[in-house]
Amino acid sequence: MAIYDTEEEQVEQLKKWWEANSTSLVAGVVTAILLVTGWNVWQNHQFEQRSQASQLYQNLLASEAKSDSASIEKLADQLAVEHGSIAYAHFAALAKAKSKVEQGDLEAAKAILQQQVQNGGDEELRHVARLRLIQLMLATGQHEEGLKLIAAIDPASTEGFAASYDELEGDLYVAMDRFDEARTAYQNAIRTGQATALTQFKLDDIAAPAFNPAAANLPQ
Numbered sequence: 664m665a666i667y668d669t670e671e672e673q674v675e676q677l678k679k680w681w682e683a684n685s686t687s688l689v690a691g692v693v694t695a696i697l698l699v700t701g702w703n704v705w706q707n708h709q710f711e712q713r714s715q716a717s718q719l720y721q722n723l724l725a726s727e728a729k730s731d732s733a734s735i736e737k738l739a740d741q742l743a744v745e746h747g748s749i750a751y752a753h754f755a756a757l758a759k760a761k762s763k764v765e766q767g768d769l770e771a772a773k774a775i776l777q778q779q780v781q782n783g784g785d786e787e788l789r790h791v792a793r794l795r796l797i798q799l800m801l802a803t804g805q806h807e808e809g810l811k812l813i814a815a816i817d818p819a820s821t822e823g824f825a826a827s828y829d830e831l832e833g834d835l836y837v838a839m840d841r842f843d844e845a846r847t848a849y850q851n852a853i854r855t856g857q858a859t860a861l862t863q864f865k866l867d868d869i870a871a872p873a874f875n876p877a878a879a880n881l882p883q
Contacts, residue, residue, distance in 0.1 A: 716746040723755055732762045753779060753788045760795065773799050790824045797831050806835045826857035833865060842869045 719742050726734035739759035742752040756779050763772035776799065779792035793812065800809035813832050821828060829852035836845035849866040852858040 712746060713749060716742060716749045716751040719746070720751040720755060723758060727758055727762075730765075732766055735759055735762045750785070750788070753792075757788075757792060757795070760792075764799070769799055769803055773803075786820060787823075790821070794824065794827055794831065797828075797835075801831065801834055801838060804838075806839050809835045823857075826852045826855040826859075826862070829855070830858060830862050830865070833862075837865070837869060845869055 719738055723735055723738040723742070726738060736759055739752075739755035742749075742755040746752050756775055760772040760775040760779075763769070763775065773796060776792045776796040780789055780796060793816070797809045797812055800806070800812070810832065813828055813835075816828065818825070829848050833845045833848035833852065836842070836848060846866060846869060849858075849862055849869075852862045853866070
């Protein structure tokens with residue numbers, strides 16, 4: 664009895680194996696080719712999209728330098744429609760909100776910032792939008808709304824922004840003549856080690872006792 668298959672038998676077995684597996688092998692190769700090709704196409708598409716968005720944003724910055732509000736808004740809207748998932752679109756939205764403030768249209772600026780707080784890309788961009796929105800609320804007398812917006816923030820997510828939130832909270836309380844709470848907020852900002860010198864100035868300003876002219880004129 665032969666121990667090894669003859670050459671003809673080996674060829675025959677190879678043919679049978681090929682017939683049994685050729686479809687799956689071809690399918691596997693085709694799938695691999697499609698995956699590689701698809702990945703390269705997607706990468707190229709992403710690069711092209713980022714390049715286009717970058718150019719639009721550079722145009723927006725040029726318009727901003729010229730205080731061309733109409734162009735700023737047009738480019739910001741174009742970025743939002745064509746490249747809404749790219750960070751440049753969110754930067755452009757912040758620029759558009761700033762332009763609205765400069766035009767005195769604070770309600771429109773608030774609407775833009777509120778949208779960015781909800782759908783503004785990464786967490787840092789949402790913090791920037793939220794802080795600017797709270798500043799507008801402070802400027803327009805929406806003090807309680809500003810405090811509620813701050814209270815709704817998860818403290819664990821505010822790394823790098825805690826001092827700014829605390830300082831704004833203090834500003835809101837000062838505007839409401841709630842000085843004890845304002846002092847606490849300013850002190851919290853200073854404790855973060857990230858507060859500006861202006862925060863200390865604000866704290867010092869409300870720490871001094873109020874001057875009472877009537878009491879000052881009382882006979883000794």
